[in-house]
Amino acid sequence: MSACRLIVLSAVVLVLLSAVTFTEGMRYKATANVCCYSFNQRPLRANMVTSYSLTSPQCSKQAILFKTKKGKEVCANPTDAWVKGLIKLLDNKSGSQGSI
Missing domain, CATH: 2.40.50.40 (OB fold (Dihydrolipoamide Acetyltransferase, E2P))
Incomplete structure (x- = not known):
């Protein structure tokens, strides 16, 4: 059960980091x-x-x-x-x- 929680937590962190990176890139609207x-x-x-x-x-x-x-x-x-x-x-x- 502990390994499963670690995998889920890692996946959530990865998704959040990806979202932050994407939105920061959009913020500057570079052409x-x-x-x-x-x-x-x-x-x-x-x-x-x-x-x-x-x-x-x-x-x-x-x-x-x-x-x-x-x-x-x-x-x-x-x-x-x-x-x-x-x-x-x-x-x-x-x-x-x-x-x-």
Whole structure:
């Protein structure tokens, strides 16, 4: 009976660790194989942006990739004040509290 409990406990721990790893990966919303080499300098209007994601950590420049209502993807510098403000607005709108 003790061996059976150990197997069940090990399985539960494995499932929980897998779930945590998966959700942490989703939290950062990194876009695979998309890198930005230049940034949009002009602020985007909040009503034109539907979502954002982070570029891959393998990219030479870390960037925010905004998706517009027209489906266009726009690269932005994550340190710019307007970018931080737009991210905060989008996070509040979607109910998530992710941070960059």
